[in-house]
Structure formats: structure tokens, C-alpha cells
Amino acid sequence: MLLVLILAPFAGSLAAICIPTDKATPAAWLSGGVALFCLATAAGLYPVIASGRVLRHDVHWLPELGLNFTLRMDGFAWMFASLVTAIGLLVVVYARYYMSASDPVPRFFSLFLAFMGAMLGVVLSGNLILLAIFWELTSIVSFLLIGYWHHNAHAREGARMALTITGTGGLCMFVGLMLIGHIVGSYDLDIVLSSGDAIRNDPLYTTVLVLILLGALTKSAQFPFHFWLPHAMAAPTPVSAYLHSATLVKAGVFLLTRLWPVLAGTDAWFWIVGLAGLSTLLLGAYFAIFQQDMKGLLAYSTISHLGLITVLLSLGSPLAAVAAIFHTMNHATFKASLFMAAGIIDHETGTRDMRRLSGLFRHMPFTATLAMVASAAMAGVPLLNGFLSKEMFFAEAIETHKYNILDTVTPYVATLASMFAVTYSLRFIHSVFFGPQPHDLPKMPHEPPHWMRAPIEFLVFACLVVGIVPSWTIGPFLHTAVKSVLGDATPVYSLAVWHGWNLPLFMSVIALVGGVGLFLIMKPYLATSVEGPPFFRRLEGQRIFERVLVTLSWKWARSIEMRAGTRRLQPQMRILVAVALLAGAVTLLTQGFKPAAIFLRSVDPAFALIWLIGMICAVGAAYQAKFHRLAALVLLGGAGLVTCITFVWLSAPDLAVTQLLVEIVTTVLILLGLRWLPKRIEDPNDPEIMTFSTRMRRLRDLAFALFAGLGMMIISYTMMSREMPETISSYFLERAYSEGGGTNVVNVILVDFRGFDTLGEIAVLCIVALTVFALLLRFRPATESLETPEQQRMQNAFDDEHPHRKTGDSIAEYLLVPSVIMRWMFPVIGMLSAFLFFRGHDLPGGGFAAGIAMSIGFILQYMAGGTRWVEERLRIHPLRWMAIGLVIAAATGLGSWLFGYPFLTSHAQYASLPIIGKIPLATAILFDLGVFSLVLGATVLILIALAHQSVRAPRAHLIRAARAAAKEGS
Amino acid sequence: MTHLTDLPVWAAIPVCLLLLGGSAITLVGSIGLIRLKTFYGRLHAPTLSSSAGTVLICLASMIAFAVLQNRWIFHEVLIIIFVILTTPVTLMLLGQSALYRDRIEGSTDVPRKTTGPEPDLSAIDI
Amino acid sequence: MNELFIIWSILISQILIGLAMGCALFRIARGPRAQDRILGLDALYITAMLLLLTFGIRTANSIYFEAALIIALLGFVSSIAFAKFLMRGEVIE
Amino acid sequence: MNGLHHLIVLPILLPLVTAAVLIPVDERNRTTKGVIGFVSTILVFLAGVVLMRAAATSQDGASVYLLGNWPAPFGIVLVLDRLSALMLVLTSVLALATQAFSMSKWHRMGHHFHSLFQLMLAGLNGAFLTGDLFNLFVFFEMMLAASYGLLLHGSGPLRVKAGLHYIAVNLAASSLFLIGVSMIYGATGTLNMADLAMRIGTIGPESRMLMEAGAALLGIAFLVKAGMWPLGFWLPAAYSAATPPVAAIFAILTKVGVYILLRLSLLLFGSDAGNSAGFGQPVLLYGGLLTIGFGAIGVLASQAMGRLAGYCVLVSSGTLMAAIGLGNGAVIGGALFYLVSSTLTICAFFLLIELVERARDAGADVLAVTMEAYGDIDENEEEKEEGVAVPGTMAVLGLSFSACAILLSGLPPLSGFIAKFAMLHGLFNPGSFGGDAPVSGAEWTYTALLILSGLAAMIAMNRVGIRTFWTSIEGTIPRVFLIEIAPVLMLLAVCAFMSLQAGSAMRYMDATAKALSEPQNYIGRVMSAPRAGPTGGQ
Amino acid sequence: MRYWFPYPLLSLSLLALWLLINQSLSIGHILLGSTLGISWAWIMVNLQPDKTRLHKLRRIAVLTGRVAVDVVRSNLTVMRVILGTGSRPVNSGFVAIDLSLRDDNALALLACILTATPGTAWLEFDRQTGVLTIHVLDLENGARWSDLIKCRYEAPLKEIFE
Amino acid sequence: MELVLSAAIGVLSASGVWLLFRPRTYQVIIGLSLLSYAVNLFIFGMGRLRVNAPPLLEPGGAGGLLTHTDPIPQALVLTAIVIGFAMTALFLVVLLASRGFTGTDHVDGRE
Ligand code: NA
């Protein structure tokens, strides 16, 4: 049953969203039906609840973490559920007439139902976390409801503020509830409610309390978080009527009451809750007097009444709790009706400004009467429900609970606030319904449709009945609720209009008389004053909030983001290097690292000499890279060559071969790119060079670089000087031949032992080639490099100037002899490539080296003959070669599946052929063929794609020129 | 595993001499890179190492391996052939581009291009 | 005696070649013009190849021959690319 | 050695082969390419699901695939355990969504999109599966290389600029990766992670400190990838510059860094690591906290949604890193849930951003993109006028946006909230529920940052959402293709499903966390994995 | 025959290269080398280098010997120049030579010879006029160089190639 | 040997790192190349240095660490060389594209 009660509104919400935007009536019927259904369900459960039973429904959700979809209904929850559904039903009826057809009404009802569901969820949650979930849901849905008229800036701001404040509070509360779980060991409400002492005695109690109160007080709009509520009045009135009477703001009160048994009774509770409640009570009432907007007045009055309830809860006495629960219900009835009345007036007259409204009694007597009765209830006039709970409040206020100043001032504050309440209630009635005939109202006022008034009638009737015969009407329900909260601590109380001549009554009289008097004094001022109370007008919570929010979440955030982050590359690189240095240094130095001792014995002078050259190359390249790019590239080549010699020297012929080939290709590649980097001329007057800060920056960079170099040197020296640990290499050395079928262990590792690495590595090459290709298709050179290079233009000009020469003769002449040699080199390089490929498994070489070598052969032809010349003669499909290579490599690996072996299992054997003799047949060779094909394709693709830019550039240039011409022409 | 020290004296002497000679010539060639004053002069320097240097050292290698490993295939010949075939390409292109750049800079030390009159080469900077 | 002679002469010739590389480096670093640097690089390549050959003799291992062969056959490619860049402003037209 | 066993290698191989097959296909048949790629991704997804079920049901936790039939620790091994299976499935879910999305028009902005995409999947899956440090480097590079290509997909100044930074930083980081791996090898003599974990306990102090220094450098490479402050400044720029489907799939990229940090810190520096136990945890913790803070501030400070989403990535990363750094097994389970949820959310959000922004300035963006892509050269493809303005588009977009906002800020009832709840629950109740463990300062900070970052996301998303959906003057309804909105909805639906099925999801995550914190099982399985076949019996 | 073996000399040279580089004369390598050599010849057909027939193979040997002698001699000369041990100042300069050789391959060979000979550097060749510009390190007499090259190298090359 | 090589690694790294901090894209690419030399040599060094002990076996034989150098770092370096080459190519093209789009060769795309 409980599940149905919860799910029905959400289901209804989903259904409503599916109704077309312009169909208002079906949506209203749907919502009404759902609300009625829920109400009926709740009502049907009353007998069970009344018998003192607690209904539970458990659905396992996250049992390991103690989060279950547990629904729990006791008397208090029942009371709230009924309130939520009943007032919900009334508001639906009201909204049916209130909402204009031009609005997307189904969306309204959908949100409304969702909100009802969320609120019911809060009320019925039997698990703290579930409660937090529904709690935040109410915040989210209320955000959408308040912002329903989002074309209105006030609505947007109001919605946002409401969400920001209640949402934040909700998150704090969530942590608080989790801490309760930490203390208690369960989130289950039943268990939590029975663990009051454990919670109150826990060292984390204060933290928990503060966090939960942050949630409750923000939701209930308690000072100093109250300011969002008046701004939420930008919502459609049915929303206000619902959210601010029975539901949203009451959620805070609900939570305080719900957890009252476990949290209340301590000094901290008394002070925090009491202070917040008292100040809210007084300030809300005071502010309400000075509102000019009807809904604003009601909003502040709501704040004040919530403060009243909070004060009651703060006191920690069971009787006060009873009063709090009672007032919660009373407030819901009269405040809902008042909001609806205000909405009718707004709806029928087009304004809510009390300065413009007056004398409406003549035009809408029924509404006026109803509003007057409701106001009286709000003011605490006898024979109305508000009076009863207020009397209880006064009675509790004069009781001494704690000996401190707060407790002492409570009766006075209560009386004063009550006086203010009388004043603003009078003001509300008087300025709207009495006085002269209204003039220039946007609409001619008249009574609303009957069904729009019906909900108010019902509620006012309830006020009256409860106020006159409380114990017959509300009594049993209240008792059920109270009993479920207080349990054995339920005090004896009596619901009666007349308790005899006592101090509370005297206080009521003072409040009534004082309130009327105050109103009479202030009437002239209020008739014309501006919105907002004197003294506090400038101290508007909303403005402070906005300013703080903007400062924190925008200005400060941006400045911190700029300071703590950067969008420039250089600082990022510095940070990366600095962090790496720090990481290495801290790790080593904290453990007492000592670099290995320096031995000079094994230094080979020739080797040292070569590296002297290599180091000069490296430093030179670093030095020249800015202004002499070509020189830097040459020097880089020198360093690479020395690296290559090192590999030979130190027993790595494979590396030497590969490094050398890659070196050559890289050089050609960068040269190809250099054509598109316009020249950088050193300017001795460049201010960048001169400034002190630049010098300091360079000095710092130099220091970083030196530290990095030193670090690498020390670590590598230490590592190389140490004994080799027991390594997995010996396995490879032992089995490369017997199981891998090759004598070149490095190659066997590459194509067999760790062939998977190679597969990945060629895939990287493939990816890069594709990327380069794709990027170059959209390449646009800098304008200054668009022109054909100067040399070519000069040489072409030379050819053109001489009658017996054709354009291009110069280059043909220059390349006459070189191109002959380069062309004949093609098959030679091809043979070398084949050689490297075939012997790779046994001796230095392999598919990769072969592929690169072959690509150098191709590039040589391009250099000799030019792009067009080569492509007219040779079919070059690098993309295809790449694809084939990748497929061959993968397929070779997959082949082993056929024999039931894992991917890439290779098979090696020597086949004996007639005449030829034994030849090695290892599947790894096939894999290497794939590597070869891919490497060839990728390298050629990269180089050619870059080379093609030279062919493309003139074309792009032509297009641009043509376009410019067309522009001029038009 | 063989070692160079296994080389008999009759082979060691020519090998060492060839090596020393080849490397000395190479060094002289490289010194030429420093000492020769003009670029065109320097263009000749590397040919020392690419001709005599390479040949001598390759010879040393041939003898050494032939003796040590007792086989008579001289694949070092390939190096000689390749060096002889490829060095001209570089040097030729370098020489030509130097010539070209000198010409457009208006240097009087280089011969004009043999064909036709001079184009207007003012205001050019490379 | 034989050993000492062989070892020393190899070492000396390697140092001589190393010095030759140093001279080439001097030209690369000093310039003054791009063609000088490239010429230096070409010389560096050839001397490096010779060094590898001597290293092969020194270790009596013909495994290192390939590296030398590749320099001999392909080392000129980067020099040509440089030269062509100087000559035509781009490597491949 | 059965067929199921061979399935482990499929998530790597299938995309690889698909990519290869797609390369030579003419770019004019992009749709065909896309469909082939999509089918491959579906198959990978199915394989992932099967593997995940296998991992979830197997008792010993991990199954090991010996590549090339070489025994561990010598050959390369792939290890499938709960964590890697989870990452596989997550990746393919993201891939399905983004790939479908890309087929609306984005794959037309450049060449070889689908090949690069498949290769990135292969790289990602490889990184998740491999049990070898150097192989990890290879797959890391594969993934990175493909991400470079995808980031640059469509070219244009913004992407190229962001790409330059992205590539430069990651190349430097890759150098650190190599240095780190080789130091570890030099100090311990092995590359296999399980073997390494075994050796760490026994090596001498000298080797240990060198190994740790290597691990520290290695860690930095991952931290760069994961975007830890101050190493992650490249991230918002790169992610916001990428085309939407690419940015969306990038949501998983940072998680690779996190995944490896998680894997290695628990495998190598767990309680069995002797003096190395807990190595690097403080860095992860405090760095993670700083990252959350910086990310949250960035979220607040972002005006453009793309950057906002980028900073959300940082927040998510920071949350995970700090969770690992807390060294509390109970938090890890929640963190894994969070990992999945936040990745899905961010992916959906990146996809959504473009649709939403299209609404703000309908037509203009598309035009600009097209102009940029087809500018003045080469392509003359006609932009076909397809797709219709579906009524209710705005509502769907609005709902999706709200869902993203709720997920990102960790508000109930979606999985973002469950994730935070689960992490906090683990934080407050490390041993048993309601245990007496005191909450440390770092844990309080973590809690506060978790909440505050959610709050920041809420405020920022609120600001952006109001600006986009509520302030707009009624303009044209954007043309959104079904193939664009469906992936977003699918991802959000997965999040919703995760919240509904939180129980079973969390059970999986907790079991995963438990397995991670007891690496002996993993090590044992890897080291004793049997070779296949008659000759392999040793 | 010409169709199947477009560049027989090339194929043979490649085979020789293959055998040398593999340091093997096994049948397997001969087969493989021949296959590769012939295949490369087919590929070269596309690049269409000039097909050259060699005549008077004996002249090749003579030329080779001559070049070898010249190389040794010029090596010594250039070494002297570099080390500055010569008695007279070095006088280097450009020499223009009219060549009648037109075959590309022959010209390439000439270039190789001149380059391999230290002290002479091939710079520029104008195809239309047939003027070759070389740079000579030790220029005593331009005409002497011109004659030397024409007689010693160009003439035999013409005989071999044309 | 170790001393020379580690000094070389140090100098290469220092030069590379210095260039990484420079503002011009070309400087960065040269820096990355230098750094990759350093890193490759570093990896190589992790297998310790041996002269004339290449990991090539006699046909039919089995090797060991006594007679042969450690082949694993070599295999790793080979992979690293290939990947480094690919990345250099990629970075080059990206820096060209950046130069083309932004008109400057500054790493941040503006002076
Ligand atoms: Na009035």
C-alpha cells in the first residue's frame, strides 16, 4: 500500500508529461484523480495507524550499504501524508481554474505530482538516506515549479536561489544523516529513533546536529536562510499555496520533529534551534507588516510561523512538541487558504500590490469573507484553529526549560511577534477588502468561478471546526501523530478553547489589542510606503546572497582558476619537469640514496671522444634551434649518429641499424616540414632578448634543465654501475633458438616472445600515419610560405628569360646526374631492404628496418624526380599497404587459434627442400612481413602526404587569387 | 668467438698499417674541412675519407676477416662501391646550391651561369 | 707484443677517426653557411662509417658491418635532402 | 583452453582488424565504414559482457591469457579480472554511444575517423587487459596516438592549438613513462606486474629505492593522463576543443590513468610490499583533493559548457585519485561505482553540449562547422538536408540536461548520488557498518570537497541551464537527429539503471575492490597460468 | 627475352649484390637473389632509366686502372695541400670543359670518377651547351685539366657507352 | 663506459628539457627528439653495458647473460624508437598546422 502511495504521484507525473501541451483539462483530471487516490489510500490506512501500529514496506536496494527503499508510516507520517495529499487535492482543483491556457499546463501538473510524490517520500521514508533522496528531490522539483514561468527573470532568480540554498542545506543534511548512520550502525529510521542516547553522547553529535540543522533550517526558511522564500513567490500561486503551506517548507519542520527524539534536549540543540526560531519568528512577523505584495506578506508570515514551530521544537519539552505538531497542521490549513485567496485576487484583478487594491469586499464578498476568517486564524483570534496552537505556544513559552537568557526572553518575543501577526493580518484584510473603490486595476474584479473558491471554503471550514471543537475533530489524529513521535514521553494535554483565565490568555489579549493598535498607527504609512521594512530594507538577504554567490562562484573562482591554472604550454612543461624532479628526488633522498662511486677504469678514450662530439651536437642543437633551424637539425643528426655508434659499441647492432634508418627518415621529414616554417631572423633589437625578466626566466629554465640532466645522469650512472638483478632475459637467451627459431634474440623477442608489443607498436605507427594524412588534407600553410620558394622562382625566372630554355630546365640540369644515380639506387636499396628483412630473425635487421629502408628508397625517387614524376610511374598505395600489413600481422597471430594455441603463438621449423637445402620457416617471419608492409606504408604515407603539400600549395594559391578577384569584381 | 689478437703477425701488420693509414687520411681530410678557406675548397676535403680512407680501412677489414674467419668473401667491396656512388650526389648538389647562392648574392668569385645573359638579381636575400 | 701492437694501433686509428669527426663537427657548428654545415654532416657520416668498420675489426665481429653498410648506402639521403632544400627551397617538389 | 578463453584477446584484436579493414575503404562510404565499426563495437561489447559475467562468477577472480603461449613472467600476459572486465564494458558502452552520435555528421569532418576510433578502442582495451608494464606503455601510446588523431579530427585552429599542447605534454609524460618502466626493470629485472609484485617484497634497499623512484616517475605519467593538479591544465582545453563525439569518448581516457593507478598501487604497493607498502598514497590523496578543488573552481569559472565539462572530468578524476589515496578498501568499491557513473555522465554531457548549443544558435553552429571543415579546399561533398525538427526536442534536451546536471552534482536520485553515498559510507564505516573508526582530517576534507564539488557543479549547471533553456528567446527548434539524441538517452538510461540496480552493481564493485586489495590471488593466477598444447606442458 | 629481362645487367648486379651482402653462394640464395634481381628490373621498367649497352668491356678495365692511379695521386696532392706542405701557394678555381658525352649514365659515371678523385669537384653541367663546370683544388693550368678529363675519362666513357 | 654514457644521457636530457621550455614549436620538436635519444639510451643502459656481446646466438645454441648482453632493453628501445619516430612525425605536422592556422610558431598560438 505504501509503495502504491509513493509511486502513484510519480506515475501520474510521467503520464501528465505525455499529455499534449494544450490539453489542460485532462491533465487536471489526472492530477486530481491521483491526489484523491492518494488521499483515499492514506485515509484507508488510518485505522491501522490509529491502533498504534507502524506500517513498513521494505524493498532491497543497496542492502550492503544499509540503503533500502524502506517506507514507514506511523501516526506522524500519516498526519503529514494526509496533509500533503489533501491540500494537494485542493490545490489541483484550484489550479485547474487558476492556470492560464497559454501556459504548458500539463507540465505544471506533471511537476506538481512529482513534487507531491517527493514530499510523500520525505514523509514516508523509513531510511535516512532515502529521506535525503526525497528531500533533495523536493528541492529539485520545487526549483522547476518556482521557475515555471521562466520567461520571467524573477521566477528564474527565485528558483535558482531556492535550489541553491535548499540544495546546499540538503547536501549538508545528507552528510549529517550519514554520520548518524556511522554512529548508530544503520540508516533505518526505527533503529535510529531508538538510539537517541548513543547519538547525543557521541563526540560527533555537534557536527551531526549542525549539519542536519543546516538542512532543516534552510528548507524551513529559518533566519538567516529565510530570504529565498519571498523570492519563491514568483511561482504560480497554486505552487506557493502548496509549497509554503503544507509541503516544502514544512519538510524542515517535519525533519526536526522526526528527529526530535534523538537530537533534541541538549544545550546545543536548544541554542541553535531556539535562536534561529526566535529570530525568525520575530523578524518574519516584523517584515510581513511592511510588505506591499500580498504574497510577500504571506511569505514572511509563513517564515514567522515556521519560526514559531521551530521555537517550540527547540524547547525540548514534550508539550512543546505537541504544540509544534498541532501548529504545523493549523498553519497548513489557514496559509493554504490565504495563498489561494491571494491568488484569486491576483487572478481577478491583475495585481497583488496592496497599495493599489482596496474595497474589494464589494466585488467579491464570498472570497473576502473566507480570507477574513483565514486571516483571523493566522492572527490567532479565538474560535479558530490558530488560536489554539498559539495558546499552547504561549503556555510553553512562559514555562522555564533552561535557565538562560534565551529562555527568559521567549515569552516577550512571542507576545511581540503575535502582536505583529495581528497587525499584518489586519493589514492584509483591510487594505485589500476595505476602503475606497479600487481604480485603474488591470482587470475589473468579480467573484471567481465557484470551484476555484471551493478549496478555500473547505479549508476555512476546517479552521473553524478545529478552532471550535478541536477535541472532536482534530484530536484523535493529533494524538496518533504525537504518540508516534513522543512514544512513552507523550504528555497529557487537552485540546480546548477555554483553559480559564491564565497567563497565555492574557498574552493573547495583549497581542490582539496591541496588534490592532499598531495597525491603526501604521495604517497611513503603509498605504503609501515602499516595499520592505524600514531599517532592514537595505539589508536584503537576497542581494547579499547574490553578491556573495557571484563573488565566490564567479569572480573568485575565475581568479583562482587563472592563478592556480594556466592555459600556456611553457608553464605546464616546467611544472611537469619540476614535479618529476621532485618525485624522483624525494623518493631517493628520503631513503638515503647515494650515487655510485665513479670509476674511470673502463673509459674508452675513443668512446669518450665520440660522446664529446655527441654532447657538443646536443648542446649546439639546443642553442641553435631558435634562429638557425637548419643548423639545429644538422646538429641533431650528429647527436643521433653518435647515439647510433653507441649502440654498435655496446652490443646492440639491431638498435644501431634501426636508429640510423629512423634518423635518416626523421631528417627528411623535418626538412619537408621546414619548408612550411617561414624563416625566423634574429633581431638583436628584439625587446624580448633584452629584458631582465626574460633573462631571469631563462636562467630558471636553465637551472631546471641542468637539474633534470644531472638527475638523469646520476640515476643512470647508479643503475648501470649496479649488479644486474636476476632478470627474465635469461629465459629468452636460452630459448630464442630452441623455441623461437631464431638466433637474433632481440628479433625473436620482437616478433615472438613480445610480439604483442610489436603489434601495438605498428598500430601506433599506423595511427600516426592516418592522423598525419587526415590533418594534412586540411592543411593551410601560413600565408608567407604559400609562395613557391624563392629559389624555385628565381630558377624558373631564369629559364623563362632565356628563349631557348623551358621552365624547369634549371632543375633538370641540376638534378641530371644526381637523379640518374638516385634512380639506380632504388633497386639497390630494395635489395638491402630484402636483405634486412630475410635475415632479421637470425641477425640484425627485421621487418621494421626493412620497411624503413624501403621507404627511404621511395623517398629518394621522390627527391630525384618530383612528386608528379614518381606517381606517374609507380603505383603507390600506402594506405593499402598499411591495411594489408596490419591484417597480415593480426592474421598470423590468429592462425595459432586454428591449432588451439593462444594468439601469436609462433611455430618455427626448418624445412628441407631439394637442392636448396634447409630453410627456416617460422610463422614469425610472416608476422614480420606484416610489420614490413605496415612500416613501409606508414612511413611512405607520412612523407608523401607532407611532400604533396608542395603540389597542393600552388593550387590553393590559385583558388585564393581567383576568389580575391571575384570579390573585387562584385 | 674469435679475437683480433688471434691474428697472426703477417696479417696483423698490414691490417694495422692500413687502419692507421686510412684513419690518418680521414683525419687529414677532415682537417681540410677546417683549414681550407673557401667552401669550394672544402668541398674536396671529404673525398679523402670517401676514397682513400674508405678503401684502406675496408682493405684492412677484408684482410682481418679473411684471416680470422677464414673466408674469402669481401662484402666490404659493397661499402666502397656505395660510397663512391653516393658521395658525388651530395657533393654535386651542395656545390651547385653553393654556386647558385653565390651567384644570386652577386659574388664575383664564381663563374656566371653559362647560358645567356644574367637575370636581374637585385634585392634577394637567402 | 703482437697484441699490444694491434690494440694500440686500433685505438689510435679510432682516436684519429674520432678527431676527424671532431673536425667535421667544427664545420657543422661553425658554418658559416648552411652548405658548410651540410658538408660537415656528410663528412661526419662517412667518418662514423669508418669508425664502425674499425670497431668491427677491433671486435673481430662482422655483425656490425650492416650499420656501416647502411651508412654507406643511405647516409647520403639526408645530405641530399639538405642539399636539395638549399637548392630548391623544398625537398620534394 | 576453450573458445571463451580466447575471447579475452578479442576486445583488442577485433577493433584492430576492423580498423585495418576500414583503412582502404573509400572515404565517400563513410556510412558503411561507420556501420562496420559499429558492428565491431557491438561485438566487443558483447564479448565484454560475456567476459564480465565470467569474471563475476569465477571463484579465483582472474583468468590469464598467455600471448604467444609463453609462460608468465616471460611473455606478455593479458589478465581478465573483475576490474578489467568492468572497464572493457564501460569502454564499449561509451564507444557505442559516441560512435552512433558521430555518424550523424561528425565523422564527415575528416578522414579515417572510424579507423582511428577503432584503434583507440583497441588501445584502451589493451591498456585495461595487459598484465605487463611495457606492454602497457605500448597500448598507452596506441590509445594516446589515436586520441591525438581524434582530437585533431576536423582540424581547425582551436583543435590544432589544443592538440599541440595535448601532444607536447603527453609526449613529455611518455618519456617519463619509459624512464620509469626501465628503472623498474633495471632494479627488479622483470616487466610482468604480478612478478614485480612478488619481487618487491624481497628486493634489497638499494634496488627498492631505485624501483620506487621509477614507480614515482611512472606514476607521474599516469597522473598527467588522469589530470591531477597541477599536471592536468591541458585537459579542459583539449576536451572542449575536440568534436563532441571525440570529447565524449575522451571521458574514458582520464579513467585509464586512474585505472592504472588503482591497479598498480594495490597490486604493487599493497600490504605485502614490505617497506614499499602504501608508496605514493599521500600523493594520490592530497593531489586528488587539490584536483577536486581546482576542478570545482574551474567548473564554477567556466562560461562555455565544453570547458565546464572538462573541469567536471578533473573533478571526477580527483575524486577517484583521492579515493585511492585514502587507502580504505571500503571506499574503493564506491569509487568504482563513481568511476562508472561519472564516466557515463560526462560522456553523455559532452554529447549533449553540442545539441544544446545548437538550440541556442540553431543553424549557425552547424554552418560554421561545415564551413570550417569543408572550407575552401578539396572536398565538395554536399551537406544533405536530412533530419527533422522533432516536436518536443527542447523538452527532451531539457530533461537530458537536467539529468546530466543532477548526475554531475551528485544529487539524488540518480547514480551520481548513489556513488557519493557509497564512497562516504565506506569512508565513515571502513571496517564494519557503525564501527568506531574515527574520521581523520583528510577524510573530513574529502567529504567536504565531495559535497562542495557537487555544489559547484549544481551552481554552474544551474547557471548554464537557465541561460540556455530559460533565458533564450523563443527561437527555432534545433534540428536534432534521432541518432544524436538516442545515445545521450541511452547513456542516461544506463545511469538510471545503475541507480535502480545499485545493489547488484555495488556487490560487483565491492567484490572487485576486495579482489584488488588481496592481490595474492591475481599474482598466483598469473604466475601459474598453464601453457597450451602438447609441447607447452614443460 | 628483353621483355622478361628488361635490365639484365641490373639483374646480374643485384644478384651479385645479394650474394655479397649475404656472404653466401648457396643455391637458395642464388635463387632468391635472381628472383629479386629480376623483379627489381621489372619495377625499374616503370621508372624508365636509360637503357645502356656496354661496348668494349676491355676499356672498362683500362679505365678502372686509370682512375685508381689518379685517385691515389690526387689523394697525395690534396693531402699536401691541406697540410700546407706544398712549396707554392694553393691556387684553386673553376674550370669549364666542353663535353660531348650525352649519355646520362655515362655522365653519372664521369661524375663519380671526378668526385672520387680528390681535388676535382663536379659542379654544374649545361646539357644544351655541353659545358661542364668543375672546381679544382689545385689549379695549375685550367686547360691541362680540361684536356686531362676529356682524354683520360670522357673518351673511354664514350667508347663504352655510345 | 658507464660514466661517459651517463654524462651523455645527462647532457642530452638537459638540452632536451631546456628546449621543451622554449616558446617556439620548432625548438620543442628538437627538444623532444633530443629527449628521446636520452630516454632511449637510458632504457638501453638499464640492461647494463657490454662491449661485443650482442644477443645473437650461435645457430643451435642457447645463450646466457654471461656471454650475451641483456636483450630486453634492446627490444624495448626498438619499440621506443619506432614510437618516438611516429610521434616526431605527428608533432611536426601538428606544429605546421598550428603555424598555418595561427600565423605564428609560438607554442601557444599567439606571440
Ligand atoms: Na490597499
Ligand code: NA
Ligand atoms: Na673529387
